[in-house]
Amino acid sequence: MPYIDITKTLKEKMDVWPGDSPYTYQSTMSISKGDTVNVGKIEMSSHTGTHLDAPYHYDQKGMTIDEIPLEGVCGECLVVDARDHPIIKEDDILRLDLKGIKKILFKTTADIHGHKYEDYPVFSEKAATVLGEKGVQLIGTDAPSVDPLTSKTLPAHHAFRKGDVLILEGLALHHVDPGTYELIALPLKIQQGDGSPVRAVLKEM
Numbered sequence: 001m002p003y004i005d006i007t008k009t010l011k012e013k014m015d016v017w018p019g020d021s022p023y024t025y026q027s028t029m030s031i032s033k034g035d036t037v038n039v040g041k042i043e044m045s046s047h048t049g050t051h052l053d054a055p056y057h058y059d060q061k062g063m064t065i066d067e068i069p070l071e072g073v074c075g076e077c078l079v080v081d082a083r084d085h086p087i088i089k090e091d092d093i094l095r096l097d098l099k100g101i102k103k104i105l106f107k108t109t110a111d112i113h114g115h116k117y118e119d120y121p122v123f124s125e126k127a128a129t130v131l132g133e134k135g136v137q138l139i140g141t142d143a144p145s146v147d148p149l150t151s152k153t154l155p156a157h158h159a160f161r162k163g164d165v166l167i168l169e170g171l172a173l174h175h176v177d178p179g180t181y182e183l184i185a186l187p188l189k190i191q192q193g194d195g196s197p198v199r200a201v202l203k204e205m
């Protein structure tokens with residue numbers, strides 16, 4: 001099977017960031033009611049489920065989601081097992097052979113424990129800085145954020161921003177073995193968007 005789906009399903013009553021817009025899908029036209037077609041209306045936050053942050057999400061001057069280059073979200077990526085790390089620290093990064101690695105996905109315990117928002121693995125500011133310094137251009141996590149729920153300063157987001165590292169969040173990685181794959185995770189082309197849901201897939205290399 002060449003493609004591995006690493007996207008969370010968007011469904012009614014799914015967990016969202018506390019206080020954020022709930023996900024809803026409503027039928028607006030229905031064949032069973034005599035319409036020619038079935039049509040639905042989706043309402044959701046740009047940060048629901050598996051999504052890409054635009055730098056604009058945490059930096060007023062940052063790139064918006066419609067400006068993200070396609071090569072920034074497609075290409076060779078490394079999936080690493082970070083399941084025994086409640087905080088991904090600088091040492092965890094320094095132990096990795098990142099030669100030539102531009103995209104790296106971190107498989108943590110977040111996905112196994114469901115999309116929980118109270119405690120999920122995060123990145124230390126130093127780990128985020130080192131990833132940028134090593135030339136990584138995109139990181140992905142199965143957690144809903146790279147900073148703690150209660151953070152008001154978002155140190156990891158801003159450290160990734162300084163290193164021009166894009167952030168994919170809410171991945172489904174529980175079924176993915178560590179290794180090298182081709183990643184495709186295209187955001188919607190939302191004008192002035194701060195982020196977007198993506199359909200993220202991995203292809204065996």
Ligand SMILES: N[C@@H](CC(=O)c1ccccc1NC=O)C(=O)O
Nearest residue numbers: 017020047053144145146147169
């Ligand atoms: N996935 C988001 C979570 C987040 O920061 C957020 C999402 C919706 C509404 C507010 C948020 N953050 C801070 O208030 C992120 O970490 O980029």
Ligand SMILES: [Zn+2]
Nearest residue numbers: 047053169195
């Ligand atoms: Zn986000």
Ligand SMILES: [Zn+2]
Nearest residue numbers: 053145146167
């Ligand atoms: Zn984020």
